[in-house]
Amino acid sequence: MKVTLSRFTYGGDCVGSLPDGRAVFVPDTLPGETVEIELIEEKRSYARGRALEILDPSPSRVQPFCHHFGACGGCHYQHMGYADQLAAKKLVLKDQFAHIAGIVDPPVEDVIPAPQTVHYRNSMQFHVDCGGKVGFRARASNTIIPVTECFLPVLPIQEIWPQFHFRPAAFERRFEVRCGTHDEIMLVPDGDADNFPELKEFQAALLADRNFVSMTVLEKAFRVSSGSFFQVNIPVAEAIIRHLQQSLPFSEEMQLLDLYSGVGLFSRFFAAQTARTAAVELSASACSDYAINLADFPQAVCHQGSAEKILPRLRMNFDQVIVDPPRAGLMKRVLETLIRMGPQRIAYVSCDPSTLARDVRRLLAAGYQLDRITPFDMFPHTYHVETVVLLSRKIPDDQIGVDLI
Numbered sequence: 047m048k049v050t051l052s053r054f055t056y057g058g059d060c061v062g063s064l065p066d067g068r069a070v071f072v073p074d075t076l077p078g079e080t081v082e083i084e085l086i087e088e089k090r091s092y093a094r095g096r097a098l099e100i101l102d103p104s105p106s107r108v109q110p111f112c113h114h115f116g117a118c119g120g121c122h123y124q125h126m127g128y129a130d131q132l133a134a135k136k137l138v139l140k141d142q143f144a145h146i147a148g149i150v151d152p153p154v155e156d157v158i159p160a161p162q163t164v165h166y167r168n169s170m171q172f173h174v175d176c177g178g179k180v181g182f183r184a185r186a187s188n189t190i191i192p193v194t195e196c197f198l199p200v201l202p203i204q205e206i207w208p209q210f211h212f213r214p215a216a217f218e219r220r221f222e223v224r225c226g227t228h229d230e231i232m233l234v235p236d237g238d239a240d241n242f243p244e245l246k247e248f249q250a251a252l253l254a255d256r257n258f259v260s261m262t263v264l265e266k267a268f269r270v271s272s273g274s275f276f277q278v279n280i281p282v283a284e285a286i287i288r289h290l291q292q293s294l295p296f297s298e299e300m301q302l303l304d305l306y307s308g309v310g311l312f313s314r315f316f317a318a319q320t321a322r323t324a325a326v327e328l329s330a331s332a333c334s335d336y337a338i339n340l341a342d343f344p345q346a347v348c349h350q351g352s353a354e355k356i357l358p359r360l361r362m363n364f365d366q367v368i369v370d371p372p373r374a375g376l377m378k379r380v381l382e383t384l385i386r387m388g389p390q391r392i393a394y395v396s397c398d399p400s401t402l403a404r405d406v407r408r409l410l411a412a413g414y415q416l417d418r419i420t421p422f423d424m425f426p427h428t429y430h431v432e433t434v435v436l437l438s439r440k441i442p443d444d445q446i447g448v449d450l451i
């Protein structure tokens with residue numbers, strides 16, 4: 047059937063209307079395009095479609111540069127130019143803040159572009175199918191599609207991954223390749239390393255038995271172990287740090303909370319300007335890295351455990367909080383404890399606009415004011431966007447209201 051698409055939605059698809067009024071989501075399309083589709087999934091209130099033919103293409107449509115685009119689940123936006131990608135991400139964010147956070151005309155700033163739009167990822171997850179072929183997950187499915195090219199990894203990863211050859215196995219496998227600042231390559235099997243004898247051989251051929259890499263951000267070096275999270279796009283992480291440096295006022299009496307701290311990226315830039323910095327991080331490996339990365343800062347301490355358990359036990363009066371949770375955002379218990387603590391400022395760094403908007407709605411209801419929403423294009427050619435929201439407390443201590451959220 048024929049459908050005209052109206053706008054982008056979070057997830058990369060455009061949405062249009064079926065003749066019966068249901069919304070239909072179609073990937074690889076652009077707003078304004080009329081497209082012939084087939085339905086691939088139908089629910090009571092919406093459906094999903096696949097574009098068979100673009101009948102009336104948008105002037106913004108461009109030829110994707112990777113021949114796996116459309117089949118591979120990694121990229122969603124290669125069919126439009128980079129400026130249009132940024133505009134689409136801004137509109138989707140505005141939509142999320144309007145509908146989920148209930149903000150009328152949300153003040154979302156222009157998306158800060160990535161300095162490099164290809165070969166930007168310092169970490170890639172590859173899948174190996176039962177035949178031993180290396181690939182990625184397909185669009186909207188769990189199948190692995192073997193790939194022969196990909197433009198997202200940094201060049202040292204780009205050079206090495208086509209050389210990987212795996213023997214057939216009874217099951218699918220997955221591994222990560224990480225590249226440090228000095229082009230050191232670390233191979234990390236997902237699950238049992240014994241399932242992956244080939245990875246040991248490749249790592250041995252690289253003349254290193256590595257379980258960590260060094261990452262440099264704004265001239266500061268970070269140790270990042272195989273089990274620790276790190277930002278995948280360093281130039282964009284640097285732009286986020288600069289943004290926080292310009293936006294957050296610090297003084298030597300201040301107490302900072304770095305919640306979901308990872309290996310201490312944010313602490314490393316701000317601890318020196320605080321009396322105390324407390325970090326909370328679930329991963330033991332990231333906490334060990336934190337201790338090394340912040341070794342010169344006795345005022346910075348990382349507490350290992352879940353934010354839900356650790357935060358209520360911290361007896362400190364935080365002036366500023368930087369939170370950078372996983373996609374799921376802040377659990378209710380974490381949010382309530384944070385509000386009870388009542389820091390003057392919260393900088394919320396998020397890779398998921400929908401959980402971010404949900405949590406911002408709760409913070410606004412509890413007495414915080416929205417100061418800025420600044421998106422950063424950490425992941426060009428995908429629908430993903432990293433956003434920094436700055437909030438400040440505008441009401442006195444006794445009116446801060448957990449019961450409001």
Ligand SMILES: C[S@@+](CC[C@H](N)C(=O)[O-])C[C@H]1O[C@@H](n2cnc3c(N)ncnc32)[C@H](O)[C@@H]1O
Nearest residue numbers: 275306307308311327328329352353370371372
């Ligand atoms: C998006 S990363 C941010 C890390 C760090 N801020 C950075 O920029 O490198 C989220 C971090 O939260 C940690 N994490 C996940 N669930 C957690 C939880 N329930 N409590 C505390 N930390 C958690 C992860 O291990 C990861 O290091």
